[in-house]
Amino acid sequence: MHSRNPQVSVIIPAYQGERHISQAISSVLAQTFTDWEIIVVDDGSTDRTREVLQPYWEKVRYAHQENQGVAAARNCGISRSRGKWIAFLDQDDEFLPDKLATQMACVQNLPKHQTDVGIVHSGWQITSDRAEVLGEVFPWQGIRELTLASWVRQKPVFLGAMLFDRQWLAQVGGFDTQWQQTSDVDLVLRLAAIGCRAIWVRQPTVRYRQHEGNVSRNAKAQAQEIKAVLDRFFDRPHLPPEIAALEAASRYQSWVWSAARLQAMGDIRGMVECLEKSLPHSPYGMSETILDWVQGLEAYGGEYGREFDAIALTSLPEWQQLMVTVRTVFAPSLKMI
Secondary structure, eight states: OOOSSOSEEEEEEESSOTTTHHHHHHHHHTOSOOOEEEEEEEESOOSSHHHHHGGGTTTSEEEEEOSOOHHHHHHHHHHHOOOSEEEEOOTTOEEOTTHHHHHHHHHHTSOTTOTTEEEEEEEEEEEOTTOOEEEEEOGGGTOSSOOHHHHHHHOOOOGGGOEEEHHHHHHTTSOOTTOSSOHHHHHHHHHHHTTOEEEEEEEEEEEEEOOTTOGGGOHHHHHHHHHHHHHHHHTOTTOOHHHHTTHHHHHHHHHHHHHHHHHHTTOHHHHHHHHHHHGGGOOSOHHHHHHHHHHHHHHHHHHTTOOOOHHHHHTSHHHHHHHHHHHHHHHHHHHHO
């Protein structure tokens, strides 16, 4: 099915993956581009993950490690990979059939002198637990070019939608295992900071499955980790002044994005906490900030197939108390008007 040294290594970290991993593997087997290998890294599963993999035993390379987290599992996969290009697929997601063909055609058509391209990015579909398509995300609509500034400001990271040059991954040492929720964002920021260029394939290439077991559903921990990742990024020596100047905008975006995740999951108190933390970083006045929050919450809900009722949200006592906080924060500037 593939050459001795395939062009693409597909790395699937697995932990308690018995429910969906067969569908993830099947989506790779169904690719129209066939020069690949699949590496499954079992991160200490105690369920039937290994048993479920038996029908695919001759089609995957399997590695087992004690439970160390997804970043360590991905690093293990990278160390065992043979492809020049690396694709990451979570155990509960699925590649669309032309994922690898489309992204590999993109890199194969690049001029030979463009050796700085190390990431090919794309869009993604949002599906239910039963694989019903709920929405689609087209991040290039708001981010025309994937520059260091756009990565820092907006952080449009979803590993399943991306393809990486393994040489660039080696340069930054892979994933930082101290991060349990945001090692992907940290990785991409570090790559962009050393000059790794990213380009768009303007179509969805992967399906992101939403269900109760998603690791990323731990949105509060994710919000705190993003803060820590940004703390370290903006402490980098020799950071270009134009990038350092984006710190407030970057932190504001992260807190509002986390608030949207929490609101969509029904955690109104968590949403309020994140919006409060965004306040010191807001580039807007009071009315513009509130409007931006509501628009951000609505946009996130729309992308992920959720209805958003602004009137119901803003009628909640938690929201009313948040408005009191907002007026207090903006009071000095209001008095000057």
